[in-house]
Amino acid sequence: MAVETPYVLEQGLRPSATRCFLCGDDIDDTTGSKEHVFPKWLLNRFDLWNEPLTLLNGTVIKYRQLVIPCCQRCNNEHLAGVENRVQAAFAIGPSALVELPSAELYLWMVKIYYGLLFRNLTLPVDQRDPAAGPIVTPEDLSRFRFLHLMLQGLRGIDVSMLHAGTPGSCVIMPAQTSTASHASLNWDYLDIPHVPFLALRIGGVALFTGLEDFGALRPLRSRDEASGRRAAPPAPSGSVSGTGCTVRGDRHVGDPRTGLRRPTGWIQAAHHV
Numbered sequence: 001m002a003v004e005t006p007y008v009l010e011q012g013l014r015p016s017a018t019r020c021f022l023c024g025d026d027i028d029d030t031t032g033s034k035e036h037v038f039p040k041w042l043l044n045r046f047d048l049w050n051e052p053l054t055l056l057n058g059t060v061i062k063y064r065q066l067v068i069p070c071c072q073r074c075n076n077e078h079l080a081g082v083e084n085r086v087q088a089a090f091a092i093g094p095s096a097l098v099e100l101p102s103a104e105l106y107l108w109m110v111k112i113y114y115g116l117l118f119r120n121l122t123l124p125v126d127q128r129d130p131a132a133g134p135i136v137t138p139e140d141l142s143r144f145r146f147l148h149l150m151l152q153g154l155r156g157i158d159v160s161m162l163h164a165g166t167p168g169s170c171v172i173m174p175a176q177t178s179t180a181s182h183a184s185l186n187w188d189y190l191d192i193p194h195v196p197f198l199a200l201r202i203g204g205v206a207l208f209t210g211l212e213d214f215g216a217l218r219p220l221r222s223r224d225e226a227s228g229r230r231a232a233p234p235a236p237s238g239s240v241s242g243t244g245c246t247v248r249g250d251r252h253v254g255d256p257r258t259g260l261r262r263p264t265g266w267i268q269a270a271h272h273v
């Protein structure tokens, strides 16, 4: 395998709809492929393909439309293996997720967060005024260049920082699940655009990740371990605005319409990278 070199945004390789989001290579019909921001296995599991997601400017987009340019090499060689391992861990639950190599889960989360921002590059902020530009400009995206640098780790490039600690932290815990009919009731998504943070509920697993917090969430683990206290699961509820968000504000524990139930055998699990 050829040695990879980082794709660094500051080097004039501006993000573009015709360049691989990960390595920056030009893409054409023969070399390009599409990367789903939310992986296909997740869209299948929760039947999200035609479900709506509301973007920063209020634009509603369907999950199936959330694709970003990605070269075949990055897609097949760099992303597929991580995706398969993360998918398998989610199928088992929190115990398997904490056993993943820490960087893999972190990078998987960063890809979703950054990927949504990248998708906004090609969506107009005002559909009635094309001259107003996209929802997210290349300049906006460049503010997230630290996350983009971290993503170079997916290409096998060592981007660790000597003596700088770890870039993010993630808390993993069991989540409430629903017995109601639609699979999407067991899915939640929340992000915060200006303080990189991402929370997901994937079936019976919830993840809360500070993508650039250098371990700020880690004390949650040590505190709970010290006290022996069990961590409460998150209450599924409507998500709020962000880079993209699900819009469901009508879910409440105990509501027979949703069939939400608390998990049995609560455990606590925390994970940091």
Ligand SMILES: [Zn+2]
Residues within 6 Å of the ligand: 020, 021, 022, 023, 024, 025, 070, 071, 072, 073, 074, 075
């Ligand atoms: Zn690439």
